[in-house]
Amino acid sequence: xKITLKMLGTYREHLLPKGEKGILEVDVASGxxxxxxxxxxxxxxxxxxxxxxxxxxxxxxxxxxxNDVIAAFPAMAGG
Amino acid sequence: xxxxxGKILKVDLERSTITTETLDPKMAKDFIGGRGWAIKYLYENxxxxxxxxxxxxxxxxxxxxxxxxxxxxxxxxxxxxxSPLTGAVSNSNSGGEFPTWMKRTxxxxxxxxxxxxxxxxxxxxxxxxxxxxxxxLWGKDVHTSTDILLEETEPKAxxxxxxxxxxxxxLMAAIMNDKHRAAARSGVGAxxxxxNLKGVVVQGKKKPSLFDKEGMRAFSREITKEVASDVKAxxxxxxxxxxxxxxxxxxxxxxxxxxxxxGQFEGVDGIxxxxxxxxxxxxxxxxxxxxxxxxxxxxxxxxxxxGEGEGPEYETLSAIGSAxxxxxxxxxxxxxxVCNEMGLDTITAGMTVATAMEMYEEGLIPEEDIGYPLSFGxxxxxxxxxxxxxxxxxxxxxxxxGSYRMAAKYGHPEFSISAKKLEFPGYDPRGAKxxxxxxxxxxxxxxxxxxxxxxxxxxxxxxxxxxxxxxxKAKLIKHWEDAFAIIDAAGLCVFLSVRYMFNPEIMxxxxxxxxxxxxxxxxxxxMESLLEAGERxxxxxxxxxxxxxxxxxxxxxxxxxxxxxxxxxxxxxxxVELEDMxxxxxxxxxxxxxxxxxxxxxxxxxxxxx
Ligand code: SF4
Numbered sequence: 001x002k003i004t005l006k007m008l009g010t011y012r013e014h015l016l017p018k019g020e021k022g023i024l025e026v027d028v029a030s031g032x033x034x035x036x037x038x039x040x041x042x043x044x045x046x047x048x049x050x051x052x053x054x055x056x057x058x059x060x061x062x063x064x065x066x067n068d069v070i071a072a073f074p075a076m077a078g079g
Numbered sequence: 080x081x082x083x084x085g086k087i088l089k090v091d092l093e094r095s096t097i098t099t100e101t102l103d104p105k106m107a108k109d110f111i112g113g114r115g116w117a118i119k120y121l122y123e124n125x126x127x128x129x130x131x132x133x134x135x136x137x138x139x140x141x142x143x144x145x146x147x148x149x150x151x152x153x154x155x156x157x158x159x160x161x162s163p164l165t166g167a168v169s170n171s172n173s174g175g176e177f178p179t180w181m182k183r184t185x186x187x188x189x190x191x192x193x194x195x196x197x198x199x200x201x202x203x204x205x206x207x208x209x210x211x212x213x214x215x216l217w218g219k220d221v222h223t224s225t226d227i228l229l230e231e232t233e234p235k236a237x238x239x240x241x242x243x244x245x246x247x248x249x250l251m252a253a254i255m256n257d258k259h260r261a262a263a264r265s266g267v268g269a270x271x272x273x274x275n276l277k278g279v280v281v282q283g284k285k286k287p288s289l290f291d292k293e294g295m296r297a298f299s300r301e302i303t304k305e306v307a308s309d310v311k312a313x314x315x316x317x318x319x320x321x322x323x324x325x326x327x328x329x330x331x332x333x334x335x336x337x338x339x340x341x342g343q344f345e346g347v348d349g350i351x352x353x354x355x356x357x358x359x360x361x362x363x364x365x366x367x368x369x370x371x372x373x374x375x376x377x378x379x380x381x382x383x384x385x386g387e388g389e390g391p392e393y394e395t396l397s398a399i400g401s402a403x404x405x406x407x408x409x410x411x412x413x414x415x416x417v418c419n420e421m422g423l424d425t426i427t428a429g430m431t432v433a434t435a436m437e438m439y440e441e442g443l444i445p446e447e448d449i450g451y452p453l454s455f456g457x458x459x460x461x462x463x464x465x466x467x468x469x470x471x472x473x474x475x476x477x478x479x480x481g482s483y484r485m486a487a488k489y490g491h492p493e494f495s496i497s498a499k500k501l502e503f504p505g506y507d508p509r510g511a512k513x514x515x516x517x518x519x520x521x522x523x524x525x526x527x528x529x530x531x532x533x534x535x536x537x538x539x540x541x542x543x544x545x546x547x548x549x550x551x552k553a554k555l556i557k558h559w560e561d562a563f564a565i566i567d568a569a570g571l572c573v574f575l576s577v578r579y580m581f582n583p584e585i586m587x588x589x590x591x592x593x594x595x596x597x598x599x600x601x602x603x604x605x606m607e608s609l610l611e612a613g614e615r616x617x618x619x620x621x622x623x624x625x626x627x628x629x630x631x632x633x634x635x636x637x638x639x640x641x642x643x644x645x646x647x648x649x650x651x652x653x654x655v656e657l658e659d660m661x662x663x664x665x666x667x668x669x670x671x672x673x674x675x676x677x678x679x680x681x682x683x684x685x686x687x688x689x
Binding site for chain 1 (some may be wrong): 313314315316318323326327330331348352353537538539540542543544545578648650
């Protein structure tokens with residue numbers, strides 16, 4: 001199944017060179033969790049990252065569905 | 080005294096006299112400084128029901144004990160006065176360089192009273208304090224005025240001044256310092272204009288003495304090192320400024336779009352940080368002694384929107400960009416420059432235009448009143464609107480009153496997305512519930528700076544919490560409002576403070592901040608006494624509001640937030656369940672059911688005379 005990774009802020013670089021604008025579609029096996037996908041791309045999983053699935057805050061062991069969008073960015077005060 | 084100079088400069092503009100006053104050390108400690116001292120003075124020396132634009136209002140520039148010390152980001156000051164936009168208290172924060180130099184004149188606070196018979200500016204350095212004629216500057220923009228003021232005084236001095244917006248009493252006028260930084264919110268620039276005070280120029284070398292110089296240096300160095308290594312490892316704030324945020328809030332479905340009709344903007348890629356960096360960034364810029372450097376020095380070459388200056392920051396991208404349906408970054412950046420030159424708060428200015436756009440499209444404000452079509456997404460109509468707002472020309476007279484008065488004039492105040500008449504910043508609270516409670520209860524109206532729980536709800540600092548639940552939010556907001564009062568009173572920047580000065584495990588306890596305060600002042604604060612001081616400041620501000628006539632009915636949000644579910648995105652179907660949070664909040668604060676601090680609470684905080 002297909003999911004989309006959207007890396008924001010300085011995490012854009014984690015998807016280079018393929019995901020030029022911080023966005024990358026990837027194929028994953030069914031049953032894959034959020035944490036497993038992010039690990040492949042070296043995204044820090046601990047408290048220094050904010051990780052969203054379809055805009056919602058979910059646990060890392062959340063099992064992905066087709067067409068899910070995972071967004072991640074470094075935790076940092078802003079705005 | 081250490082950290083504090085313990086000296087206040089009082090300028091009576093009516094009589095053109097200058098006096099100084101020394102501070103009682105107990106009061107200094109109990110109210111910390113900056114925002115704390117200022118509200119104490121305001122509360123004791125002016126009638127809260129006075130007209131904000133009358134000579135009776137006081138205008139206070141207030142630095143904190145950490146301003147101009149080695150504390151990282153110890154570069155802030157607060158402008159405290161009664162707001163002409165909200166009728167409540169104003170406390171607008173700004174950094175840059177002016178506040179540090181202001182403190183080095185040897186005074187912690189400047190207090191202005193009365194109204195000068197003719198336009199004047201104040202020039203303060205270590206040898207002289209002088210009220211000078213400013214007739215020749217009246218009508219000039221912020222950049223030109225700043226250049227002339229520096230020429231007339233001393234090239235290395237620092238300037239805070241108003242532009243045409245402040246002179247014309249536009250209710251969203253800012254006080255600009257170092258040309259591009261703003262004490263922006265709730266019309267402090269209009270108060271300055273009403274006093275015929277065009278500018279304040281400062282120069283000095285009197286750094287405050289430190290109680291434990293070595294301890295302070297070492298501790299500050301440690302924190303600076305930690306920040307610097309985080310920046311090196313890749314900090315979005317340094318890399319993109321706050322301009323990286325539209326993508327984040329859009330992802331959460333809370334990016335203000337077309338006057339908060341929805342929370343996701345299809346043009347978000349046009350107004351985000353990477354685009355800004357690629358197309359217009361010259362280099363990042365830091366306030367004095369800041370290792371983060373979130374400021375953006377930018378330049379637009381595009382013929383139509385040509386200009387150079389600072390910004391835009393997230394709040395501007397949201398209020399002037401997505402809230403107005405505009406995805407043209409060159410135009411948004413230009414509009415930001417216009418606001419800086421005119422001396423306008425980009426949030427209220429942008430949001431007032433956004434409200435006008437929605438009401439125009441709904442047929443509630445006729446085109447003949449405006450003089451041109453004012454649809455969402457039209458950058459040229461936006462820029463024109465900002466200019467006439469600052470000059471109060473034609474329809475600009477109505478725009479200059481802010482979104483609430485404008486919408487009410489046309490019979491539909493509900494189109495104004497404001498609380499206590501102050502326009503919302505860039506987080507739709509239907510998808511960040513804590514922010515909803517904050518906007519409704521904040522003493523200055525809908526400001527994120529009053530206790531920015533978006534750090535936790537949106538940005539994961541100090542840790543990510545669920546933005547959609549109301550559970551625990553009353554407790555957090557109470558605590559964050561008190562904590563932010565400490566940061567403002569101490570003279571630090573919130574960006575750095577929340578992450579590096581507070582203990583994340585206790586969400587949030589000012590552990591490092593307590594140490595830094597003690598190294599600086601020697602006043603022997605504990606975390607608890609510091610938090611209590613924050614609560615004291617917050618409650619005294621609340622009492623100012625109570626005396627000005629505010630009560631529970633003012634602690635509310637526009638109907639759109641309470642009744643219109645978010646139409647799309649991750650927060651789809653959500654409204655702000657304000658009532659539930661509010662009653663819990665009042666209880667936690669020790670206020671009665673009408674939102675008024677009880678005598679017991681005031682006693683406990685040492686405010687029995689309030
Ligand atoms: S983080 Fe940004 S706003 Fe705060 S002091 Fe540093 S440069 Fe200024």
